[in-house]
Each structure stands twice: as structure tokens, then as C-alpha cells.
Amino acid sequence: MKEKPMSEREYDFSLILSGVTELTEDQAETLFEAGCDDATPSVIYGRVWLEFSRMATSYKDAVLSAIRDVRRANIGADVERIDECNLVTLSEIARKIGKTPQYVHQLVTGVRGPGRFPPPECHLTDTVLLWAWCAVSFWLTENNIVRPEVVEDLDTAYLINSALEELREGRCPQPTVTEHLKKELAAL
Amino acid sequence: MVSRPRHTNPHVEATLAAAEERGWRVEKAAGGHAHVWGRMLCPQATREGCIVFVHSTPRNPQSHARHLQKRVDGCPHQENCDQGEVP
Numbered sequence: 001m002k003e004k005p006m007s008e009r010e011y012d013f014s015l016i017l018s019g020v021t022e023l024t025e026d027q028a029e030t031l032f033e034a035g036c037d038d039a040t041p042s043v044i045y046g047r048v049w050l051e052f053s054r055m056a057t058s059y060k061d062a063v064l065s066a067i068r069d070v071r072r073a074n075i076g077a078d079v080e081r082i083d084e085c086n087l088v089t090l091s092e093i094a095r096k097i098g099k100t101p102q103y104v105h106q107l108v109t110g111v112r113g114p115g116r117f118p119p120p121e122c123h124l125t126d127t128v129l130l131w132a133w134c135a136v137s138f139w140l141t142e143n144n145i146v147r148p149e150v151v152e153d154l155d156t157a158y159l160i161n162s163a164l165e166e167l168r169e170g171r172c173p174q175p176t177v178t179e180h181l182k183k184e185l186a187a188l
Numbered sequence: 189m190v191s192r193p194r195h196t197n198p199h200v201e202a203t204l205a206a207a208e209e210r211g212w213r214v215e216k217a218a219g220g221h222a223h224v225w226g227r228m229l230c231p232q233a234t235r236e237g238c239i240v241f242v243h244s245t246p247r248n249p250q251s252h253a254r255h256l257q258k259r260v261d262g263c264p265h266q267e268n269c270d271q272g273e274v275p
Contacts, residue, residue, distance in 0.1 A: 010251070032224070038247040039255075040256060041240075041241040044264065053251035
């Protein structure tokens with residue numbers, strides 16, 4: 001395998017914490033000392049965010065080392081997810097790939113590009129639709145609409161979030177509810 | 189004119205001053221903290237408002253200032269805030 005150059009650059013990302021609904025100055029101080037001195041904590045509606053700008057050799061290294069630092073602070077908080085939602089609006093798709101919403105709309109309708117853009121997942125509101133980023137990202141790179149490096153970090157964020165979610169589900173005390181539903185659905 | 193201690197970093201101080209222009213309150217920490225300089229509180233001056241922590245010695249002051257600015261711009265309590273999205 002070809003070795004990648006190990007040069008560092010700054011990666012911007014935001015971590016959402018669980019286990020805390022507010023943050024004291026002492027906790028902010030502890031996070032800082034545990035290595036989160038490149039993160040800005042904020043609290044909105046009882047949810048704590050850490051906005052990072054971290055030097056690392058890759059996006060993955062940047063995020064994983066930040067999660068390690070949050071855990072190391074031991075303030076009763078853990079990382080719920082990276083603040084990147086897999087469900088995205090058409091405007092958000094445009095923003096992520098540096099194009100206009102009009103351009104993306106043309107891809108969706110097939111006026112531009114090869115057609116067969118992934119169908120939307122659901123409505124956000126009556127007039128706004130949501131697409132699954134992972135499906136859109138795959139289509140965009142498969143069809144050479146964007147270069148893989150444009151969506152690489154966002155795809156990594158999606159994978160890390162999926163892994164965090166699976167780890168959480170593993171700790172879920174009542175999996176029987178969904179197990180029953182799965183059986184019912186399979187039997188239809 | 190606001191009578192609060194100024195942040196020693198010009199990037200951070202400029203962001204704090206600009207936030208105050210937009211109705212944010214800047215509070216210096218009570219003391220005893222080596223790294224937490226204070227907090228910015230959004231115009232929604234209740235427990236439900238945004239709270240953003242300001243560091244005295246961030247690893248990269250310019251990045252820290254950018255983070256603060258992002259939270260000011262993204263405050264969900266500002267007037268005419270669009271929580272959804274125009275199609």
C-alpha cells in the first residue's frame with residue numbers, strides 16, 4: 001500500500017456531548033486541561049457542543065483524538081456524535097460540495113448529469129425534503145460529479161457516527177421492543 | 189461604552205465587541221480559572237439562551253475567535269430566525 005504523506009493540517013468539526021445538560025466553568029477548565037484547548041464549548045437548549053479546530057494528519061485522527069480528550073477529562077460526559085447529520089436538504093448538499101442549490105436541483109431532476117439521483121428519504125417540513133448523505137455522496141463520486149476527496153471527510157464522519165450509535169445501542173437496556181417489531185415486520 | 193475587562197487577544201476581543209453590538213452579553217469568569225476567561229450569553233437572557241465559553245489562552249486564538257463568531261451567527265434565538273429552510 002502506498003504510504004500517505006504525514007503532513008498535519010487543521011480540521012474543523014463539532015462534537016455533541018451526552019451525559020451533561022449544562023457546563024460549569026470548572027468543567028470547561030477541566031476539558032481545556034485534558035487537551036481540548038483547541039475547542040470552544042457552548043450550550044444551546046441543554047445540549048453541550050465542542051467546536052474543534054484540530055491539527056492532525058487526517059480527519060479521522062483529529063476526531064478520534066478529540067473524543068479521547070473528552071473522555072480523558074472525565075466530567076461525566078461522553079461524545080454522542082459529530083455534528084454532521086446524515087439527513088440533508090438540497091441546499092445542504094449544495095453547501096457540502098461547493099455548488100449552488102440550483103445546480104443540485106438540476107442533478108436531482110436529471111436536467112444535468114447522468115440521472116437516477118438517489119430518491120429523498122422523507123420530508124423535513126411539508127415543502128422541504130431530506131436526502132441520505134451517504135447515498136448522495138456515493139452517487140456523486142460514482143458519477144464523477146465531485147472528486148472523492150471533496151466528500152471523504154464527511155463520509156468518515158458518517159462512519160464514526162454510525163459506530164458511536166452502534167456502541168450506544170449495544171448498551172441499550174430494552175432492545176426487546178425493536179426485536180418484537182422486527183419480527184412483526186418480517187412476518188407481514 | 190461597555191465596561192468590562194478586555195480580552196488580551198485582538199481577534200477574540202474584536203469578536204466579543206462585535207457580539208455585544210448584536211445584543212450579546214459578555215461576562216468575565218469569577219476568577220480562579222487559568223484558562224476560562226469568561227462566557228458570552230445570547231440576547232435570549234434566560235437559562236434557555238446560548239452560552240459560549242471564552243478561553244484566555246486558546247491553542248489558536250484565531251480559530252477560537254472563528255468558533256465564537258459561528259455561534260453568534262448561528263444563534264437560534266435571534267429575531268426572524270428561520271428554524272426550517274426555504275425550499
